Amino acid sequence: MDEQQQEQQRVTEVIEKIDEQKQHTEDLYHKAHQETSQVERNYSQNAKVNLIEADDRIETHAEIQQQKGLVARAVENEAILKRQIDELSDLQKSPYFGRIDIKDADEPDIESLYIGISSFADRDGNFLIYDWRAPISSIYYNGTLGKVKYDTPAGMMETELIKKRQFTINHGEIQHMFDTNETVGDELLQRALGEQNDEYMRNIVATIQKEQNDIIRDVYSDLLVVQGVAGSGKTSAILQRIAFLLYHSRTSLNADEIVLFSPNKLYSRYISDVLPSLGERNMRQLTLAEFFSRRLEGMQVQTLFDRFENQHQLTEYEQNLIDFKESQDFIELIQAYEKQLSTKEIKFTNINYRGEIFFSKEQIQAIFETFPLSMSNKERLLKTKNALIKLLQKRVNQEIKQDWVQNQIDQISDEKYHGLVGTRHFKSYDEENHFIGRQIVDKEFQIIDDAIFNNYFIDSYSQYADFLSQIDLGDFDWQKVAKAFTDAIELHQIHLEDAAPMMLLRDLITGSGTNRKFQYVFVDEMQDYSVAQLMYLKHAFPRAKFTLLGDSEQTLFKDVTEPQILLAKLKQAFHVKRANLITLNRSYRSTAQITNFAAALLPDGHKIQAFSREGDLPKVIIADNEQQAVVDMTNLCRDELQQYGTIAILTKNMAESEHVATLLHELKPSLLNDGDRSLPKGIVVLPIYLAKGLEFDSVIAYNVSEANFPGRLWRGTLYTIASRAMHQLHLISIGKVSNLITQIKPDQFSFQKSFNITPHKSQKLDE
Ligand SMILES: Nc1ncnc2c1ncn2[C@@H]1O[C@H](COP(=O)(O)OP(=O)(O)OP(=O)(O)O)[C@@H](O)[C@H]1O
Secondary structure, three states: HHHHHHHHHHHHOOOOOOOOHHHHHHHHHHHHHHHHHHHHHHHHHHHOOOOOOHHHHHHHHHHHHHHHHHHOOOOOOHHHHHHHHHHHHHHOOOOOOOOEEEOOOHHHHHHHHEEOOEEOOOOOOOOEEOOOOHHHHHHHHHOEEEEEEEEEEEEEEEEEEEEEEEEEEEEEHHHHHHHHOOOOOHHHHHHHOOOOOOOOOOHHHHHHHHHHHHHHEEEOOEEEEEEEOOOOOOOHHHHHHHHHHHOOOOOOHHHHHEEEEEEOOOHHHHOOHHHHOOOOOOOOOOEEHHHHHOOOHHHHHHHHHHHHHHOOOOOHHHHHHHHOOOHHHHHHHHHHHHHOOHHHOEEEEEEEEEOOOEHHHHHHHHHHHOOOOOOOOOHHHHHHHHHHHHHHHHHHHHHHHHHHHHHOOOHOOOOOOOHHHHHOOOOHHHHHHHHHHHHHHHHHHHHHHHHHHHOEEEEEEHHHHHHOOOOOOOOOOOHHHHHHHHHHHHHEEHHHHHHHHHHHHHHHHOOOOOOOOOOOOOOHHHHHHHHHHHHHHHOOOOOOOEEEEEHHHHOOOOOOOHHHHHHHHHHHHHHOOOOOEEEEEEEOOOOOHHHHHHHHOOHHHHEEEEEOOOOOOOOOEEEEOOOHHHHOOOOOOOOHHHHHOOEEEEEEEEEHHHHHHHHOHOOOOOOOOOOOOOOOOOOEEEEEHHHHOOOEEEEEEOOOOOOOOHHHHHHHHHHHHHEEEEEEEEEEEEEEEEEHHOOOOOOEEEEEEOOOOOOOOOOOOOO
16 A cells, blocks of 8 residues: 555544544434423423412522523533534544654654644544644644654653655545645645635635744733734734634633724624634624724714725825824823823713703812822722712612602503512512612613713813813924814714824723723734724733734835834833734735735835745736726626636725726626625725735726826835735726836736737836
8 A cells, every 4th residue: 555545544544433423422412402402391381480479489580590500501512512513524524634753752653643623532532633733733833854842831842753744635535645844835835825715714724834833822922013914824823823822721711802803894704714614713803993983982983994095185284193193102191191180170071861960060070079189080080980879879769759750650560560579578568669669760860870880970072182282292283183173072073093092091080991801902904003092902901912913014005114113112002021023024825926016016025925826927907098997997807707706906995996886887896895794706896995904816906007106105005905916916007007016127017008909018118
């Protein structure tokens, strides 16, 4: 038997064992299912017991609670077994993708370990497959043959790596198999990357590269910053990292304690399948807009999309002001302002009830002033809150005796009565009356209670305006800045650059706004976040370790910030000890021709390494007018559709996308906007900021003319557009092509004047 036959025999044997285990688990599952049905039946019968009979009530209640517990446990048990069956089914199709042969110094024999998506042991406890996240599996990703080290909970271990073998196994058959000394050989990666784009991102466990593995397995850093060029696998790496962390800290971390800030809803959907495909639950996902609007209820916070749409229209003064408001210095000014706030400067406001003052601001301020100055504002406010709650309780007790409450008690329905009273017993009528009255008033005054609890007696907006008006720095007219802020608030609007500082000020004064539950915070596309926003996130999740990923070159409409400078800034701003910067320079998404073209758009693009997957040169098509561009795009789309599943026409803004979609209506393209949650197949038209983090088989960049992409501030936009393409890239220009492109060496792309004319290299691009 040759080696492949031997390996195939093992695969077949392992699959048989998996099958046995699966059948056994399925039996257990059916039993569990019957048990669940039984306890559910018991529960519904018990729940029907007459609850009106007072004597039975308490007993029934206890019984129902017990039954409820039983139902929950049975359902959970069933779900665990179902998950195991799913995992075994996945393993059956492709039980593993790697093999390492190792020899420990004190062992005479060589041991062969097979690595797959999850562990599998036979009935005698022999591991037939090791989970890719197990300590020993790191050798597969990190090590070259010879002496290797790997980290375990018991410390560093050493062994000798004798062989590394990779497999592609499909439906139980070995398709390819080869030995390698590299991290993970090019061959497997070539195959993975050559495939067409899917609706969902795939996991990359079989082909994780060494530098990606460093990101995935970092359990030490409090702040991990990843600067990775477009397509270098940042998003892939964080998802595998989450799966790794969940495995590594199985008993102390669950998926609900991890939050990922994602750029948009399309992206959220695109990545949603990776963790389930690895047998893990998804983490929480939020966009920055969602996070802000939850914390600033009733306000319309400017979205990042709105910012992108309008940024290029800003004057230099306006842009400078935004930059300053988004800086660490500005956040420090807020912190200093809050520290020195005197009692008189705190902006109290009335708590109203049904249009009338319930607690006046003077009354609240007077209470606040009764607490000693030696306390911090935060402590004094907490005490004020408690005092207000006591006063409210007093009012509740007085209110119970009012006619309106007594009237409601007299007219109460049986159902409502039982809802309020439950299983309680009362010694007297008065006691019962007081109890019910209290419930009614409590409910009525809930809104006041909420207002106290949420610190609505502090006018955070006026406070922030006050802060703005007293700044004495830079060339800005701060009185005007404060007025513009207040005017926007009148319309329930808040600019993006004001949101984080404003919330921070509110939280610092009131001692609120922090969530200690989250252990990990991930931010993808970090270049779209300001330092002020990131500092606010750190404040909001004080216990969490942060992983920030991005590409400074994909900054839209702005100059880039060097990653080292950003790390230094964040390290200082976050007050962390263990910060780590990992740089990824190899790009996997696109063919080498597309990556090299995209890299050439950047001044220091030479550091970007293309993965050696060959394809066509990107093509610039010059149309004389819009009509001709439409003909070109139509022909192009029809051609590309023969070969590819998704073709994206990317524009620089929404208005342009709408225009293009109208022009191409015959092709019935899907026009995507901010609210879209899924990516259809076929032709899609969308602005680049909505395509962040996404990729398409074929990309058409719309109108890359000098008039549409003038100057260096558009460089990042063009680079981001070009780097979304996996297999084909076309760039349509109406008239003279942007200088950002014409400065590229002519052998890195081809061009043609009109779609049906054969390309002619000597033709001048800017003719
Ligand atoms: N080790 C790998 N094995 C297989 N595929 C990989 C690997 N690394 C990256 N890829 C693929 O490369 C593409 C780009 O990866 P990903 O989207 O994670 O990159 P990114 O750095 O987040 O990109 P961008 O910043 O441009 O959005 C994806 O299709 C991903 O599956």
